[in-house]
Amino acid sequence: MLAISFLGVLAAGGNVYFAATQSQRMGSKIRDALFKKVSFLSNHEFEQFGDASLITRTTNDVIQIQNVMVMVLRMMLQSPVMLVGAGFMAYSKQPALTAVFLVSLPVLAVFVGIIMYFAVPLFQSMQKKIDRINLVFREGLTGVRVIRAFNRDKFEQDRFGGANKDYTQTAIKVFTIVSFMFPIMTLIMSGTNMGIIWYGAKLISNQTMQVGNLVAFMTYAAQILMSFMMLSMVFVFIPRASASAKRINEVLEMKNSVLDPDQPLAKDAASQTASLEFDHVDFRYKGAEKLAIDGANFKAHAGQTVAIIGGTGSGKSTLVSLIPRFFDPEKGEVRINGTDVRAMAQEEVHDQVALAQQKSVLFRGTVRENMQFGNPDATDDQIWRAMEIAQATEFIHKDEDGLDAWVEQDGDNFSGGQKQRLTIARTLVKQAPVYVFDDSFSALDFKTDAELRHSLREDKQIQKSVVVIVAQRIATVADADLILVIDGGKIVGQGTHQELKANNETYREIIDSQIKKGDQANG
Known part of the structure; x- marks a missing residue:
């Protein structure tokens, strides 16, 4: 018995260890x-x-799936073996007494079913309410400066409090329902024992059963009911994991609207003279x-700068989002180096495009690590060259920390203009046929803006590529080789600054509105 007990301890320890390690894996x-799926979602x-x-x-x-996985590995495997084994032993001791289980087990199953019926919808609702808490909390963290500036602290606290209270009330309700499991189990187990003792006493009085067999039968009965209770607990918490699994599968099974072709174009076949074309x-x-x-339709070659200007919501950012294939067009083709982007693998398309977006995004680490984000093999000389073009050497000095200067999460230790210049420099470090600057000069003063654009035009590496600039200011786009004027998603004019100034009413309206505000455009 001591040896078997020792083996039982080892087996129990092994069960806990393997259940924990496998659930974590x-x-x-x-x-x-x-993470992989989300990274490739359009x-x-x-x-x-x-x-x-x-x-x-x-x-x-x-975590919900992991918790249930532990319960399954620890209880779901153990309970059926115990249930069958104890049932067999109980039947061998006194077959007539097993009739008691024909009453208690169905009653227990009915109660478990009722609890699951009410608990499952609430478990599913809980996960959605956690989404809501995360959303409100995330908005509060990212927008904390705006909230303080508008003195909306109380409003946001009430909003979070409402979401938190809603989740709490649902959690209390569902766990209150689940908590009935234990007293019901105890009541049924006690009733079963009473039935066994009553019926067993009659059998003993009739001398058809020994007292020792009754004691053994009660022990087996306790094991049967305990194993059934463990199974019931697993089945009660499985619905919550099932709701979580369904939510996870929604992401994993989501079909991406932007897919690689079955036979993507080889990399060397796509390597041609830089060009960018939108074909209707x-x-x-x-x-x-x-x-x-x-109906966007234009073409640009290596060495040319394409500027896109238009009112807020006119479709400027949407247009440039089609270049790195964040979306696929409904009709027409977007071509890089003469090749439809849909004929290339997405990885290859992203290699062909260097993008600086409207919102400046920097990552926690050093300046060097941020600069090498798009070009891991970039040398310090290449990084400093990109920094000089982006006018970032003004605040990142070679004689101090230099490229080892620390960048906080989201670049919070830099101003808006400094973050924009660093993201522009990161874009320039990546050598690509097409450079896209999506309104990424907006936080720059006129002097820095002009110096940056001049450096872009003079750089020999950039002259081999097509540069696309989205901007709001006439001064930023005036010296571009091709200016696209967008209004309501349509290109209502394209040409040079002088041509559009003379012939395009929308462009003249933009000039007039900015000149009235003191924003003097070139020419």
């Missing part, structure tokens, strides 16, 4: 799969979930009735 694989699919929900699915939902391109956002881009 499974969670790790799920998180890896989610903008359409990414926006369907949102940041907060994706964070919840990668953290809390995975139409694009609309998913579910929208109106086209966001309507």
Whole structure:
């Protein structure tokens, strides 16, 4: 008995160890799969979930699955063996007494079913409410300066408090329902024991059963009921994990609207003289009735600068989002170096485009690490050259920390203009046929803007590429080789500054509106 007990201790320890390690490994694989899937989702699919929900699915939902995995490995395997073994031994002691279980086990199953019926919807609702808490909390953190500036602290606290209270009330309700499991189990187990003693006493009085067999039968009965209770607990918490698994599968099974071709164009076949062409391109956002881009048609060659200007919401950023294939056009073709971007693998398209977006995004680390984000093999000389073009050497000095200067998360230790210049420098470090600057000069003063554009024109490496600049100011676009004027998703004019000034009414309206505000344009 001592030896068997020792083996039981070892087996129990092994059960806990393997259940814990396997559940953690499974969670790790799920998180890896989610991160990989999200990394390759197009903008359409990414926006369907949102940041907060994706964070919840990668953290809390995975934890729910891990918890149930531990319960399954520890109880789901042990309980059926115990149930069958104890049932067999109980039947061998006294077959007549097993009739008691024909009453107690169905009653227990009915109660478990009722609890699951009410608990499952609430468990599913809880995960959505966690999404809401994450969303409100994330907005509060990222927008804390705006909240303080507008004195909306109380409003945001109430908003978070409402989401938190909603989740808390749901959690209290569902766990109150689940908590009935234990007293019900205890009641049924006690009733079963009473039935066994009553019926067993009659059998003993009739001398058809020995007292020792009754004691053994009660021990086996306790094991049967305990194993059934463990199974019930697993089945109660499986619904929450099932809801989490469903949410995770929604991400993993999401079909991407931007896919690589079956036979993508080889890299060397796509390496030609730099050019960018939009061939009668139409694009609309998913579910929208109106086209966001309507019939865009232009072409630019190496050494040319294409500037895009238009009112807010006219479709400038949407247009340039088609270049790195964040979206696919509904009609027409976007060609880089003469090749339709849909004929190339997405990785190859991204290699062909260097992009600086409207929002300046920097990562925690050193300046060097941020600069090498798009070109890991970039030398210090190449980085300093890009910094000089971007006018970033003014605040990143060679004689101090230099490229080892520390960058906080999201570049919070730099001003808006400094972050923009660093992101522009990072874009220039990456050598590509097409450079896209999506309104990334907006935080620069006129002098810095002019010096940066002059440096871009004079750089020999940039002269081998096509440069696309999205801007709001006439001064930024005036010296471009080709200016595209966008209004309502349509290119309503294209040409040089002088040509558009003379012939395009929309362009003249932009000039007039800025001159009245003191923004003197070239010419």
